[in-house]
Amino acid sequence: MASEKFRRQLRHETQLWKAEGLIDDSTYQQICDRYQFNRIDSAASNRFVMILIGLGSILLGLGVITFVAANWQQWPREFKIILLLSLFIGLNASGFYLWQSNPETxxxxxxxxxxxxxxxxxxxxxxxxxxxxxxxxxxxYGLFLVWGLGVLLMAYSLRLVSLGILSSLLVGIGYWSGVNNIFVPGELTGLxxxxxxxxxxxxxxxxxxAYWCQSRAIFILAILLLIPAVEMNIAVLLNRNFSTELMTIGLILPxxxxxxxxxxxxxxxDSRPFRSSTRNLAIWFLGVLFFLFSFQRFGNFFFYTGYRESLTINGFNFIFDVILFGGLTICQWLYLAKPRHxxxxxxxxxxxxAIAVFLVVTALVSLAFQNIETFLxxxxxxxxxxxxxxxxxRIGLSQGxxxxxxxxxVLLTLQIMSRTFEYNTELLLKAFVFVLCxxxxxxxxxWFERHLSRQHS
Structure with missing residues (x-):
């Protein structure tokens, strides 16, 4: 079904066509039946009613919450437990009943x-x-982790994209709220x-x-949780026992x-629904990495961090995920190079x-960074x-x-403009660079839009 905005515009145009005699009554009626013009006004009315119900529900919920907060200390614990469980079960039971009914409308x-x-x-x-x-x-952070895992169980049970997104956000909040605890030496607790x-x-x-729900949003959120988690484990190992090899893995593994x-x-x-998303993320990771390391100050800081004193620890828990995803990466590149015919x-x-060459050069430079000049x-x-x-x-031009x-x-423009700020240049040169860019x-x-239109034609 076409969007409501398009149907409204089409209804207005067909009424003009009918008044001008461009179409007859039968053709107009066929268009009305095909695009269901009679349901446009009712859909707007129903949406307005839903907005009113939503606002009323919010006010009702605030009133209930205020009433409960005012009497919470006076109620016995058994009544509190019954109230909380009734609220949770009632919301989910009524939500499930309405969610699985009337799939047509x-x-x-x-x-x-x-x-x-x-x-x-x-x-x-x-x-x-x-x-x-x-x-x-x-x-x-423990509350958010347990809360997110509970919502994840609901998402698997109902196969709902919205619950999957909510769960990943809650787990992400829990992870970033408590990630500083993994930098403290000592025995690991359960959380x-x-x-x-x-x-x-x-x-x-x-x-x-993400595959079960066919949701690109859940997949991207999972990747945005996976990659920083592995990088944090490498950061912990580097903070306690510096190693150029481990630093190189942290740069090229994601x-x-x-x-x-x-x-x-x-x-x-059989299909590849998320391959393009991971490749776009890989390109942007390389772009941000190369852009940061193109600054001389960042390079000096990078050199300085490599001369810290080492603290030997037992980092099996931290290195396990790194080894696992490193082995998976090797298998994926072998599968990528495997002949298909x-x-x-x-x-x-x-x-x-070209990506492999970028990764190899990055690895070689990071391995030898203590033996080369900052300028190089x-x-x-x-x-x-x-x-x-x-x-x-070039890819944009060839593939449209x-x-x-x-x-x-954007990367090329940022590289040119950032060089004028990094080095001592005159304002006149900065102005010339800005105008030129x-x-x-x-x-x-x-030129690209004209080139793209020629390709399409």
Missing amino acids: GKTKRLGEGLLIFGALSLGANISLMAQMFHIGGSP EFLLVHMGLLAAILYVPL PALLWSYDDSLFPFI SGQRWGLDAVSS FVFVFNILLFLLAGGLV KRGAFWGGL GVGVILAGL
Whole structure:
């Protein structure tokens, strides 16, 4: 079904066509029946009613919460438990009933999904208040982790994208609220164990849910939780026992893992719904990495951090996820280079080969950074940033991709402009560079759009 805005515009135009005699009554009626003009006004009325119901429900909820807060201390504990459980069960039961009814119209389905989300939010209040009543201590990040895992169970049970997104956000809040605890030496508690292995948990819990729900949002949120978790484990190891090899792994593992990711590696999956997303994330990771290391000050800081004193620790828990995802990355690159046909040889395509060269050069420079000059270190990453930007522009031109073209152009413009700020240059030169970049971006954008229109024609 077309959007309501399009249907309103089409209804207005067809009425003009009918008045001008361009179409007869039968054709007008066929268009009315096809696009269901008679339901446009009723849909707007129903949406207005839903807004009023939503506002009234919010006010009603605030009133109930205020009433409960005013009498919470006077009520006995048994009544509090019954009230909390009744609220949680009532919201989810009514939400499930409305969510699975009337799949044709979808009106009560949306209301039911809203009640299910409300029920998932009430789960956090239940956990917090239950812990308070039974004097169970805990940290805020533990509440968010347990809350997010509970919502995840609901998402798997109902196969709801909204609950999966909510769960990943709650677990992400819990992880970033408590990640500083893994930097403290000592035995790991149960929740800290979850924090250390958050990358593995994100891969096991959220990636299958993303495929089951066919949700790109859940998959991207899982990746945005997985990659920082692995990087944090490497940061802990570097903070306690510095190693150039481990530092190199931290630089090249995320883009190598993301670029080589292939959905067809999983059983029962024939298509590649998320491969483009991981490759875009890998490109942007490399772009940010090259841009940061193209600054001389960042290079000096990078050199300075490599001369800290080492503290030997037992880092098996921290290195386990790194080894696991490192092995997975090697397997993915082998699968990427594997011949697909009987007469084909082992090898990579042109773009994957360029990414592999970027990764190899980054690894070599990071391994030898203590034995080379800062100028050479920064110069190499400037060259890599320029080549990456040029490659994105070339891909955008050859394949007609606006995202690749403008991404490369933005990286190239940032590289040129940042050099004028990094080094002592006159204001006149800065002004000239700004004007040149502005004119260049405008001309390049207009030329690309004309080039794209010619390709389409």
